[in-house]
Amino acid sequence: MQATSTSADPPMFFWKETEKVGWLCQWYPCRFSDSDYPDAGIFNCAEQYMMYRKAVLFDDQDVAKQIMKASSPRKQKGFGTAVAGFNDVEWDEARSGIVERGSYLKFTQCTNVSSLNISSNEDPTPLKDYLLGTKDLELVEASPFDRIWGIGYKAEEAPNTPRSSWGLNLLGKALMKPRAQICEEAAKDEAAIEALEAVKIEG
Helix, strand or coil, rough: CCCCCCCCCCCCCCCCCCCCCCCCCCCCCCCEEECCCCCHCCCCCCHHHHHHHHHHHCCCHHHHHHHCCCCHHHHHHHHHHCCCCCCHHHHHHHHHHHHHHHHHHHHHHHHHHHHCCCCCCCCCHHHHHHHHHEEEEEEEEECCCCCCCCCCCCCCHHCCCCHCCCCHHHHHHHHHHHHHHHHHHHHHHHHHHHHHHHHHCCC
């Protein structure tokens, strides 16, 4: 699956969950589950999923439970930094795959009614519709405080900053890969529906 962008258009910058495209943020409130981890229950945001998987990776069950009990992504992240037996090399190898999986689950199971800015009285829109609406735009986390998951610059600073100075943008890349997967699945579903309709017409 493609984790890069071929678009000639400017990137789509995002950062905080309360901003216009906050649904791209790890802290955006949404409820989803992972059938591979049934004992975990329901995750309330992608940040909780990431930190839970981090604790499980290093077999710290106590911290994993604390992460699942914490309702705030800030607290979840705090518990995640206290995982016992943490190893940089092992985490660096696993982290992108974990966030890609969490992003896929988030965008295939959640709607916009969990947004801080959307009334629950409105018709819910699947988050995957928003994600697919970004087409092939490059997704960039414009966090001035994070050069690993983001680029280390604000959205207004980034266009005037050489890309060679940007951080890794691992979150942006971890969003583009499941976006490509969801797009492929949507295309297959559409083709299957068209084939079924053709059979009905012929029949």
